[in-house]
Amino acid sequence: MKYRDEYRDAASVKALADAIARRQTRPWTLMEVCGGQTHSIVKHGLDRLLPPSLSLIHGPGCPVCVTPEAIIDQALELAARPDVIFCSFGDMLRVPGSQHDLLTVRARGGDVRMVYSPLDALNLVRENPERQVVFFAVGFETTAPTTAMAVLQAQRFGVRNFSLLVAHVRVPPAVETLLSAPDNRVDGLLAAGHVCAVMGYTEYEPIAARFRAPIVVTGFEPLDILRGVLSCVEQLEEGRAEVENRYGRAVTREGNRPAQALMNQVFEPVTLSWRGLDAIADSGLGLRPEFAEFDAVRRFELSAPRTASAGPCRSGDVLTGRLKPFECPAFGKACTPEHPLGATMVSSEGACAAYYRYRRDAA
Amino acid sequence: MPPEAMSDDTRLICPTPIGQYAQIVMAHGGGGRLMQQLLERLIRPAFANPHLDQRHDSAVLDVGGKRLAFTTDGYVVKPLFFPGGDIGKLAVCGTLNDLAMSGAKPLFLSAALVIEEGFPVDDLGRVLASMNAAAQAAGTAIVTGDTKVVENGKGDGLYIATSGIGLIEHDLQIAPAGIREGDAILLSGDIGRHGVAIIAEREGLGFETAVESDCADLSGLVGQLLAAGVELHCLRDLTRGGLAATVLELARDAGFDMELNEGAIPVTPPVRGACEILGFDPLYVANEGRMVLFVPANAVDLALDVLHAHPLGRDASLIGRVGTAGAGRVALRNPYGIVRVLDLPSGEQLPRIC
Structure with a gap:
């Protein structure tokens, strides 16, 4: 299969892993930002092909994992309303709020639909003019442009029964927060290829310079990831800290300008408390005032989000690379995919879920 | 660090997790772990009898x-x-x-x-x-x-x-209890077609190459295997949870660890492509006309000859081996030589397939 098989070829993977081992002279710690990369690394066992002194730690790039519990609770409140059709990406259905999850709401009679795109939600708007359709807008800069497109279409057609619960997040502020932590162990970063396909990578250039950390735009297939790792190791060994693009078939420096324009037209940066992390300035996206009519929180006068309860879930430590999933005492015991204590165990991109699925023997 | 080494961490006093679901959720029918829980905790005990315990x-x-x-x-x-x-x-x-x-x-x-x-x-x-x-x-x-x-x-x-x-009409015990250490695991053909055909039709996803369900009756093929004298230890058709759920279920019920060779499992390019786009793993996608066969090592050649001669077994292959008696762990060896555990899906990848 084109664009897949050639990036999984066993001989090339082996050769690249050997090249990394030859190039590396000192121990380094790299963080892959995106949960899709974490999943690929753990599934294909790429970390096991690398020298033991080169550690990969898993970053916060899983939108489902970092969506605050308070917003999940708002989603549950909305989904339980009899006048609402609540639309969400599949992964969000099992993320627990403080009490239960969207699947439970659906089993109790709530109209919860799984959609593949916000534009699917707009179809429901047309088919159900007497109902209120709410779309749960989660995701990084990769999904925000399609959400923006849906909002603009709704505005153009004067749609009255469509609104959004917005929990979009931005990568660069989170990366800066991680790198400025006093106990930061990360020497270099593999930036998320899909986010960069939309945003380009100019935003990362000042970050690489400020923290003296190489940042390599990296794809998702085994060869993509190993190329990113090699690039990062080369820079570290040579004392460089630059932004390099190793996902050239999808990413340009400027990114997708029309998609960025859509996002900027509809959203503005807001402060957001990530699940497991503290509040990060400008790390979320909120609807601009001229689109406030599409804000579900306003439309349904939702109760103010509660502060998150402190539970045993240490996903914050996992998301910042301080803890490997299997080092958490709850991993695989109190916390499993059926009964997740935290979102990192829920999403298919979550580090804990990836380890549970592929690495329970590591514990 | 093993989890035990951290168990005195006092920050981690365990609250009640989101409990057992008090209502049936879709994942209870998805062929995954929640469904197994429902079967083991509620349904089997309600009807307990030796015939049901054959688990076939x-x-x-x-x-x-x-x-x-x-x-x-x-x-x-x-x-x-x-x-x-x-x-x-x-x-x-x-x-x-x-x-x-x-x-x-x-x-x-x-x-x-x-x-x-x-x-x-x-x-x-x-x-x-x-x-x-x-x-x-x-x-x-x-x-x-x-x-x-x-x-x-x-x-x-x-x-x-x-x-x-x-x-x-045969004297064999073709059942999970018939599985033996060293048995070869054969797969009758490529996997994932039913699940992909359903989701493509239901969601109106127009793939370049239309994928047809593998829906088929395997009784004729099984009859030919028996007629040829193949010593069948166990057969199981693949359904909701895909190849992964089927092999895991058999490993657990038979009490043997098993190893599968990922590179030997046939998946057609259109199914692989669709799975990549949808984020599914073909190992967990539903089938309706495929089976796994457990046969002794010396029966592999004869079994494959019969399979390859039948339209429903044309792409049959040897995909793994039964290891020693154990807890029913299934290991998957990938083309890079890395071995990982194969896990039961939690719920379902594709809702409501069959």
């Missing part, structure tokens, strides 16, 4: 000196018509396959229809015709049935439940 697709019953296989199954697929079949063909083939997995020759079938008010009579006619065609092709017939109509909005057009009885 069909119960094997001694009746008047004969061995009969008996099975039943419900079908709730959406859409009702899909490339490669429809709910009627699915309902008949599924029950024929459950009988075939005991090596039984299918004798008679029953069918119960639950029809939603408003369902087009023409569509019902098409489904019934396809049920009859599938039954006749297998040399059997639907000899009894039942019909109910429910109010508009209380069903998805049409639900079908089928049962079947078959006659066992």
Whole structure:
């Protein structure tokens, strides 16, 4: 299969892993930002092909994992309303709020639909003019442009029964927060290829310079990831800290300008408390005032989000690379995919879920 | 660090997690771990008896000196018509396959229809015709049935439940308990086609190459394997949870660890492409006309010869081995030589497939 098989070829993977081992002279710690990369690394066992002194730690790039519990609770409140059709990406259905999850709401009679795109939600708007359709807008800069497109279409057609619960997040502020932590162990970063396909990578250039950390735009297939790792190791060994693009078939420096324009037209940066992390300035996206009519929180006068309860879930430590999933005492015991204590165990991109699925023997 | 080393961490006093679901959720029917929990904790205990404990697709019953296989199954697929079949063909083939997995020759079938008010009579006619065609092709017939109509909005057009009885004419014990250390694990063909065909049709995803469901009756192929004298230890058709769930279930029930070779498992390019786009793993995608076969190592060549000569087994391959007695762990060796555990899916990848 084109664009897949050639990036999984066993001989090339082996050769690249050997090249990394030859190039590396000192121990380094790299963080892959995106949960899709974490999943690929753990599934294909790429970390096991690398020298033991080169550690990969898993970053916060899983939108489902970092969506605050308070917003999940708002989603549950909305989904339980009899006048609402609540639309969400599949992964969000099992993320627990403080009490239960969207699947439970659906089993109790709530109209919860799984959609593949916000534009699917707009179809429901047309088919159900007497109902209120709410779309749960989660995701990084990769999904925000399609959400923006849906909002603009709704505005153009004067749609009255469509609104959004917005929990979009931005990568660069989170990366800066991680790198400025006093106990930061990360020497270099593999930036998320899909986010960069939309945003380009100019935003990362000042970050690489400020923290003296190489940042390599990296794809998702085994060869993509190993190329990113090699690039990062080369820079570290040579004392460089630059932004390099190793996902050239999808990413340009400027990114997708029309998609960025859509996002900027509809959203503005807001402060957001990530699940497991503290509040990060400008790390979320909120609807601009001229689109406030599409804000579900306003439309349904939702109760103010509660502060998150402190539970045993240490996903914050996992998301910042301080803890490997299997080092958490709850991993695989109190916390499993059926009964997740935290979102990192829920999403298919979550580090804990990836380890549970592929690495329970590591514990 | 192993988890035990941190268990005195006082920050981690365990609260009650989101408890067992108090209501049935879709994942309880998804062929994954939640479904297993439901079966083990509620359904099996409610009916506990030695026949049910055989844990096979069909119960094997001694009746008047004969061995009969008996099975039943419900079908709730959406859409009702899909490339490669429809709910009627699915309902008949599924029950024929459950009988075939005991090596039984299918004798008679029953069918119960639950029809939603408003369902087009023409569509019902098409489904019934396809049920009859599938039954006749297998040399059997639907000899009894039942019909109910429910109010508009209380069903998805049409639900079908089928049962079947078959006659066992061989002396083998083809069941999970027949699996032995060192057995070869064969797969009768490429995987994932039914699940992909359904999701593509249901979601209106237009892939460049249309994927047809693998929906098929395996009883003829099993009959040929028996006629050729292949020593079959266990057979299991792949359904909801895909190849992964099937092998994991057998490993657990038989009490053996197993290893699969990922590179030997056939997946066609259109299925691989669709899975990449949808974020599915073909190992967990539903099938309706594929089976795994457990045979002793010395029977592999004969079994593959018979399989390759049959249209439903043309792409059959040796995909793994049964290891030593154990807790039923299944390891997957990838093309890079890395071995990882294979896990049961939690719920379902594709809702409501069969």
